[in-house]
Amino acid sequence: MGVRVAVDIVIFSVRDGRLKALLVKRGVPPFEGRWAVPGGFLKDDEALDEAARRELLEETGVADVYLEQLFTFGAPGRDPRGRVLSVSYFALLPAGSKAAPPSAGGDAAEAAWFDAYEPPPLAFDHAAILDYARQRLRWKLEWTTVGFGLVPGRFTLTELQRVFEAVLGRGVDKRNFRRKVLALGVLRATKESRREGLTRPARLFEFSASRFEKLRERGVLFPF
Amino acid sequence: MGVRVAVDIVIFSVRDGRLKALLVKRGVPPFEGRWAVPGGFLKDDEALDEAARRELLEETGVADVYLEQLFTFGAPGRDPRGRVLSVSYFALLPAGSKAAPPSAGGDAAEAAWFDAYEPPPLAFDHAAILDYARQRLRWKLEWTTVGFGLVPGRFTLTELQRVFEAVLGRGVDKRNFRRKVLALGVLRATKESRREGLTRPARLFEFSASRFEKLRERGVLFPF
DNA sequence: GCAAAAGTGTTCAATGTACACCCATGC
DNA sequence: GCATGGGTGTACATTGAACACTTTTGC
Numbered sequence: 077m078g079v080r081v082a083v084d085i086v087i088f089s090v091r092d093g094r095l096k097a098l099l100v101k102r103g104v105p106p107f108e109g110r111w112a113v114p115g116g117f118l119k120d121d122e123a124l125d126e127a128a129r130r131e132l133l134e135e136t137g138v139a140d141v142y143l144e145q146l147f148t149f150g151a152p153g154r155d156p157r158g159r160v161l162s163v164s165y166f167a168l169l170p171a172g173s174k175a176a177p178p179s180a181g182g183d184a185a186e187a188a189w190f191d192a193y194e195p196p197p198l199a200f201d202h203a204a205i206l207d208y209a210r211q212r213l214r215w216k217l218e219w220t221t222v223g224f225g226l227v228p229g230r231f232t233l234t235e236l237q238r239v240f241e242a243v244l245g246r247g248v249d250k251r252n253f254r255r256k257v258l259a260l261g262v263l264r265a266t267k268e269s270r271r272e273g274l275t276r277p278a279r280l281f282e283f284s285a286s287r288f289e290k291l292r293e294r295g296v297l298f299p300f
Numbered sequence: 301m302g303v304r305v306a307v308d309i310v311i312f313s314v315r316d317g318r319l320k321a322l323l324v325k326r327g328v329p330p331f332e333g334r335w336a337v338p339g340g341f342l343k344d345d346e347a348l349d350e351a352a353r354r355e356l357l358e359e360t361g362v363a364d365v366y367l368e369q370l371f372t373f374g375a376p377g378r379d380p381r382g383r384v385l386s387v388s389y390f391a392l393l394p395a396g397s398k399a400a401p402p403s404a405g406g407d408a409a410e411a412a413w414f415d416a417y418e419p420p421p422l423a424f425d426h427a428a429i430l431d432y433a434r435q436r437l438r439w440k441l442e443w444t445t446v447g448f449g450l451v452p453g454r455f456t457l458t459e460l461q462r463v464f465e466a467v468l469g470r471g472v473d474k475r476n477f478r479r480k481v482l483a484l485g486v487l488r489a490t491k492e493s494r495r496e497g498l499t500r501p502a503r504l505f506e507f508s509a510s511r512f513e514k515l516r517e518r519g520v521l522f523p524f
Numbered sequence: 525g526c527a528a529a530a531g532t533g534t535t536c537a538a539t540g541t542a543c544a545c546c547c548a549t550g551c
Numbered sequence: 552g553c554a555t556g557g558g559t560g561t562a563c564a565t566t567g568a569a570c571a572c573t574t575t576t577g578c
Binding site: 078079080081118120121122123124145147148149150151152159161163 | 302303304305342344345346347348369371372373374375376383385387
């Protein structure tokens with residue numbers, strides 16, 4: 077009686093115009109030397125969400141990011157050490173934010189970003205976890221506002237569009253994208269702008285949480 | 301080290317034109333005498349889905365119904381006996397199918413159907429589980445084909461419509477409903493019909509799994 | 525004045541929604 | 552012939568998709 081419970085977090089971010097996942101190289105058996113989704117064991121008296129946030133902090137040094145429970149994997153043979161349940165989560169890091177130094181984690185030798193669509197061979201059943209997370213993210217991006225978790229506090233509309241394109245894996249029309257995202261009514265234009273290259277500066281926008289709440293109350297956005 | 305894992309299943313069905321959930325009355329402490337979502341503990345070497353199907357069979361006597369993992373609840377204080385994780389599922393029973401005799405389960409004194417929108421006070425955090433399940437079912441009904449899990453193998457379009465109305469909690473237009481559901485292309489009209497009262501017989505339809513698969517491959521239906 | 529990214533509207537197709545009448549059957 | 556539920560089509564509004572040019576800035 078009693079199984080061990082791991083909490084594994086698929087950490088997504090957009091880098092170099094592509095959707096990436098943060099993976100750690102295992103430093104101890106089983107699957108020593110293989111890449112894996114970062115995670116760790118649930119502690120006594122710790123809530124699942126707390127454990128996920130703790131692991132996320134240890135692994136990346138960030139707090140206050142979007143985090144959502146994904147699925148619980150529990151096939152009897154999934155961990156050679158014995159019965160281990162994995163409660164999986166996915167987290168979104170804003171593009172451009174720094175991930176923690178690789179040595180920050182405990183039993184992870186190193187950490188690196190990998191293309192989320194073409195990951196290396198993974199330990200345990202983590203390939204299934206990553207697949208599932210990718211699928212869920214992609215779907216939610218089109219139908220909810222999770223996408224705003226992938227951009228920093230202030231961003232240009234073009235930056236936002238690039239993020240969407242990276243996750244969806246296809247280009248989108250600039251005019252349609254801007255109209256649609258502005259029509260949502262959850263963006264606020266700031267008075268500032270930013271110049272990327274040697275060209276016309278772009279207006280900076282920010283996400284308006286209060287307007288978002290209004291929408292959610294009216295059932296416009298899907299809650300799960 | 302090691303927590304106990306419960307598998308709890310919210311069992312939905314439409315009875316008397318309303319969405320109902322099957323609940324069991326607890327015969328032992330804690331929460332003795334309170335109603336609860338049926339479930340039980342995960343056994344060694346048992347997959348999560350297997351455990352859910354086993355509980356479902358014990359509780360209702362049915363197999364081969366729609367079953368989907370919902371969410372994992374794990375707040376430290378949710379069970380006074382100690383640390384217990386609940387991996388929750390929801391299942392759909394076709395309208396009109398018989399549920400098992402109340403005494404079939406183990407530590408459940410009795411079982412009964414309750415209005416899913418207005419349940420009695422529930423044990424543990426089961427009210428949250430039921431809320432979550434209801435929300436998910438309702439949402440999926442509009443955007444996927446889960447709805448077909450709530451009708452028997454052969455059904456009239458009016459029966460199907462009544463089921464949708466019960467879950468959504470509002471009436472829908474007959475003509476629009478029929479057009480939409482037929483346009484999906486996953487229904488096959490049989491040659492038979494059935495007479496309910498003293499009136500014109502209604503054509504019986506059945507669900508075509510092969511056509512459904514074609515849609516799913518093309519990404520028309522949402523997979524989760 | 526030119527290179528480079530920002531910004532902006534209209535047309536068309538598809539989809540969803542509102543709405544009312546005739547049909548088949550048993551008594 | 553009448554009561555009861557079965558069955559059908561059209562007009563309109565909303566939504567999503569395709570598509571190209573002008574503007575601002577630094578050099």
